[in-house]
Amino acid sequence: MSVHLAAQPGEIAPHVLMPGDPLRAQWIAETFLEDAQQYNTVRNMFGYTGHYQGLPVSVQGSGMGQPSMSIYATELMQDYGVKTIIRVGTCGAISHQVNLRDVIIANTASTDSAMNRLRFHGIDFAPGADFALLRHAVEVSEERGLSSKVGGLFSSDLFYNDRPELAMQLADYGVLAIEMEASALYTLALKYGVQALTVATVSDHILTEEATSAQERQETFSAMIELSLEAVKRNAQATATG
Numbered sequence: 001m002s003v004h005l006a007a008q009p010g011e012i013a014p015h016v017l018m019p020g021d022p023l024r025a026q027w028i029a030e031t032f033l034e035d036a037q038q039y040n041t042v043r044n045m046f047g048y049t050g051h052y053q054g055l056p057v058s059v060q061g062s063g064m065g066q067p068s069m070s071i072y073a074t075e076l077m078q079d080y081g082v083k084t085i086i087r088v089g090t091c092g093a094i095s096h097q098v099n100l101r102d103v104i105i106a107n108t109a110s111t112d113s114a115m116n117r118l119r120f121h122g123i124d125f126a127p128g129a130d131f132a133l134l135r136h137a138v139e140v141s142e143e144r145g146l147s148s149k150v151g152g153l154f155s156s157d158l159f160y161n162d163r164p165e166l167a168m169q170l171a172d173y174g175v176l177a178i179e180m181e182a183s184a185l186y187t188l189a190l191k192y193g194v195q196a197l198t199v200a201t202v203s204d205h206i207l208t209e210e211a212t213s214a215q216e217r218q219e220t221f222s223a224m225i226e227l228s229l230e231a232v233k234r235n236a237q238a239t240a241t242g
């Protein structure tokens with residue numbers, strides 16, 4: 001057990017998908033994993049372990065925002081020795097390069113959070129995805145003809161922002177969408193030598209004002225989950241043979 005996870009040693013797989021929403025974790029486990037067993041209900045931040053095509057995989061809710069993601073990601077990496085994490089999230093597009101329901105495969109994550117300023121004493125660290133994992137995800141997406149794009153996310157501490165125009169300026173620098181966790185995940189993964197990636201479906205388009213429903217955010221976006229599971233499997237196979 002760790003402070004926030006009730007799993008016994010060995011109950012969490014080396015490969016983990018992390019949605020923000022614990023009910024999306026439940027849906028992923030019940031829909032995509034075989035023999036899924038729940039290992040965590042502490043704070044209702046559900047976690048499950050099952051199998052995807054024979055590969056042990058866990059799904060763990062992260063909660064919303066970088067402090068919550070940091071707690072769960074740290075415990076997964078430090079206390080349970082996980083090797084691979086893919087955040088499977090939703091995001092709000094700030095670029096016309098992406099459309100509603102497109103899948104963004106994030107190579108990097110800018111942030112307005114002070115977390116890395118605290119961690120690095122004012123230095124602006126540049127958190128990035130694991131290249132091998134990202135390459136597997138892109139390969140799967142291309143094979144399946146998915147509407148996806150590789151690019152940067154903005155991990156914001158503010159969902160409701162008094163100055164939304166500040167985030168919009170990031171689009172001029174190629175940032176595709178806003179979410180709230182990727183920067184912390186990438187930073188911690190680099191610290192612990194874990195392979196991490198964020199795959200995020202555009203649930204809201206801030207420029208066109210299109211939006212998906214809460215039910216759709218919780219229970220759909222199958223393409224993103226199937227893409228992530230296949231990328232995890234290929235990455236695990238490549239790591240085992242490499």
Ligand SMILES: O=P(O)(O)O[C@H]1O[C@H](CO)[C@@H](O)[C@H]1O
Binds near residue numbers: 020180
């Ligand atoms: O759908 P999830 O994975 O929670 O991701 C996005 O949705 C939440 C905000 O509604 C934030 O956590 C943001 O990052």
Ligand SMILES: O=c1cc[nH]c(=O)[nH]1
Binds near residue numbers: 092204
């Ligand atoms: O606009 C949005 C949509 C999803 N998640 C966010 O953080 N922002």
